[in-house]
Amino acid sequence: MAELEVENVSLGFGGLRVLREVSFSAVAGEMLALIGPNGAGKTSLFNCISGIYSASGRIRFRGQDLIGRKPHEIAALGVGRTFQHAELFPQMSVLENVLTGRHARFKSGAWSEMLSLPAMRREEDAHRAHVERIIAFVELQWVQGAMVESLSFGTQKIVGFARALAAEPTMLLLDEPSAGLTREEREDLAHFILKTKEALGICIVWIEHDMQMVADLADRILVLDVGRTIACGPPEAVLRDKAVIQAYLGAVDGASVT
Amino acid sequence: MIGLFALLLGFPLIASQFQLDLANQVFLAVIGSLALMLLTGYAGQISLGHGGLLAAGAYTVAILSKDFGASFWVTIPASALSGALLGVIFGFPSLRLRGVYLAVSTLALHFIVIYLGTEYETHGSYDSGVIITPPVLLGYSLESPRAWYFMMLLFAVLAWLVAANLLRSKTGRAWRAIRANETVAEALGIGVSRYKLLAFVVTSSMTAVAGALFGYYRGFVSGEAFSIFIAIQYAAMIIIGGMGSLIGAVLGAVFVTAFPYFIEYLLFMLPGADQAANALFAVNYAAFGVVMIVFLIFEPGGFVGLWRRIANRWVTSAPNVVAVART
Numbered sequence: 359m360a361e362l363e364v365e366n367v368s369l370g371f372g373g374l375r376v377l378r379e380v381s382f383s384a385v386a387g388e389m390l391a392l393i394g395p396n397g398a399g400k401t402s403l404f405n406c407i408s409g410i411y412s413a414s415g416r417i418r419f420r421g422q423d424l425i426g427r428k429p430h431e432i433a434a435l436g437v438g439r440t441f442q443h444a445e446l447f448p449q450m451s452v453l454e455n456v457l458t459g460r461h462a463r464f465k466s467g468a469w470s471e472m473l474s475l476p477a478m479r480r481e482e483d484a485h486r487a488h489v490e491r492i493i494a495f496v497e498l499q500w501v502q503g504a505m506v507e508s509l510s511f512g513t514q515k516i517v518g519f520a521r522a523l524a525a526e527p528t529m530l531l532l533d534e535p536s537a538g539l540t541r542e543e544r545e546d547l548a549h550f551i552l553k554t555k556e557a558l559g560i561c562i563v564w565i566e567h568d569m570q571m572v573a574d575l576a577d578r579i580l581v582l583d584v585g586r587t588i589a590c591g592p593p594e595a596v597l598r599d600k601a602v603i604q605a606y607l608g609a610v611d612g613a614s615v616t
Numbered sequence: 617m618i619g620l621f622a623l624l625l626g627f628p629l630i631a632s633q634f635q636l637d638l639a640n641q642v643f644l645a646v647i648g649s650l651a652l653m654l655l656t657g658y659a660g661q662i663s664l665g666h667g668g669l670l671a672a673g674a675y676t677v678a679i680l681s682k683d684f685g686a687s688f689w690v691t692i693p694a695s696a697l698s699g700a701l702l703g704v705i706f707g708f709p710s711l712r713l714r715g716v717y718l719a720v721s722t723l724a725l726h727f728i729v730i731y732l733g734t735e736y737e738t739h740g741s742y743d744s745g746v747i748i749t750p751p752v753l754l755g756y757s758l759e760s761p762r763a764w765y766f767m768m769l770l771f772a773v774l775a776w777l778v779a780a781n782l783l784r785s786k787t788g789r790a791w792r793a794i795r796a797n798e799t800v801a802e803a804l805g806i807g808v809s810r811y812k813l814l815a816f817v818v819t820s821s822m823t824a825v826a827g828a829l830f831g832y833y834r835g836f837v838s839g840e841a842f843s844i845f846i847a848i849q850y851a852a853m854i855i856i857g858g859m860g861s862l863i864g865a866v867l868g869a870v871f872v873t874a875f876p877y878f879i880e881y882l883l884f885m886l887p888g889a890d891q892a893a894n895a896l897f898a899v900n901y902a903a904f905g906v907v908m909i910v911f912l913i914f915e916p917g918g919f920v921g922l923w924r925r926i927a928n929r930w931v932t933s934a935p936n937v938v939a940v941a942r943t
Contacts, residue, residue: 410799410802433802433803433805450789450796461793522804
């Protein structure tokens with residue numbers, strides 16, 4: 359049973375067609391890399407899944423239709439995500455950022471918060487403890503209390519990853535997690551992603567430009583070009599596919615994307 | 617902290633009638649500016665409806681006590697409720713509009729509230745405003761500024777506690793996330809519409825209670841007391857105090873409330889002060905405008921920003937002091 363099923367999803371802004379009949383599915387425990395040249399519609403596809411854009415077609419997650427739902431409802435269903443530019447909340451510490459990612463898991467209401475009732479404080483403490491474990495998991499205890507603006511871009515992206523994990527998602531959408539990171543940071547990140555996949559067995563869809571990382575980590579690859587699916591399958595096959603090579607490099611005989 | 621409380625509690629023993637009145641005005645302003653700080657400084661929603669909300673609280677007291685003979689224990693919760701209701705109405709445009717457009721829509725609501733209030737005055741033939749009799753609590757009539765002092769202090773402290781409690785929990789984080797980036801907040805599971813409305817409801821409710829206290833304190837409610845200048849003054853409080861800080865809201869409230877008295881004091885130190893008395897209003901407005909502009913240009917972080925900068929300079933130089941001390 360597929361976790362995520364995308365069927366004939368199309369998206370347009372005015373006359374511009376961003377996605378054309380994109381279909382694919384992903385299963386639990388799978389790492390599906392989403393690749394394609396700039397403007398292929400990768401981030402738009404993510405925004406359709408998380409409900410920021412309303413697409414036509416059908417998107418099902420664990421048997422539930424996502425199109426028409428609000429983004430926060432989709433997040434509460436278990437779809438976690440990160441953003442290309444980290445998009446952390448400034449003027450908040452690392453811990454607070456990650457706690458904010460856990461928002462949908464809180465039960466206490468505004469009244470108990472205003473009165474600071476014991477039950478509400480216990481809940482807050484329990485979530486805080488959980489979030490501290492996530493921060494330890496991505497090895498960021500050393501900056502836990504730091505304001506996020508003071509961190510390097512690479513560290514900010516790892517915080518963004520931790521923030522997505524905080525909601526305990528059953529599917530993760532990672533938008534170019536490695537872009538702008540140093541070699542060392544990329545290796546750390548690949549390590550955390552693999553650890554997450556092993557520990558949680560969740561489905562991870564991830565947009566990536568680093569083809570070496572894709573070849574190393576992906577179980578399958580989906581290739582988009584100008585809004586269309588041009589290939590989908592295991593890395594060995596896809597990265598040698600004629601259409602893929604053409605989309606990336608323009609026709610080059612005997613070349614490979616990696 | 618304890619020292620501060622001792623000072624606040626002991627103040628009525630040494631203060632003059634005038635100083636107590638000023639303190640009471642400050643406490644009222646503190647409630648309103650804490651409320652506006654939650655909405656604008658944390659949730660990032662701009663509102664110019666503060667005068668209307670204060671008026672709503674004051675009119676709730678006027679109507680309930682005049683027409684129904686309701687007591688303080690009824691009118692205050694009722695004004696909180698009417699504020700909350702108005703908060704939903706003031707908040708609805710925020711689901712569609714942002715920034716200056718939102719400000720204009722809240723401004724429109726301000727005029728609607730004032731219009732309804734003055735209509736009540738004319739129909740009840742309270743031509744020059746509604747006179748409110750002082751509330752009697754436990755057989756004790758609240759009339760003098762001294763008697764009101766503790767009531768105002770209590771409400772200001774309660775407002776602070778409510779605001780601080782909300783800010784250090786889920787709601788406060790959601791508000792700050794919305795202020796930073798609505799789309800990201802929404803995609804991470806925060807119901808943005810819900811939390812925006814909640815911000816308007818909490819803010820409006822607190823502000824209406826401040827308005828109700830104001831009505832009782834003045835003993836008189838009239839639409840003319842709630843001009844658009846009030847909304848600007850409250851905006852000034854949170855800017856001058858420092859956006860995104862509760863202490864900033866308090867400092868701003870103290871500054872803006874005391875400012876006209878300070879200007880008056882300065883003006884009467886000048887030679888020929890008697891002629892200057894006529895110009896007092898104009899000088900006041902002008903000086904207020906200048907202070908606002910100076911803050912916006914030179915210290916957009918307000919008093920709190922100024923303090924942080926000074927503290928940072930001191931902290932960064934501190935390690936050298938330690939190093940020198942060690943050698």
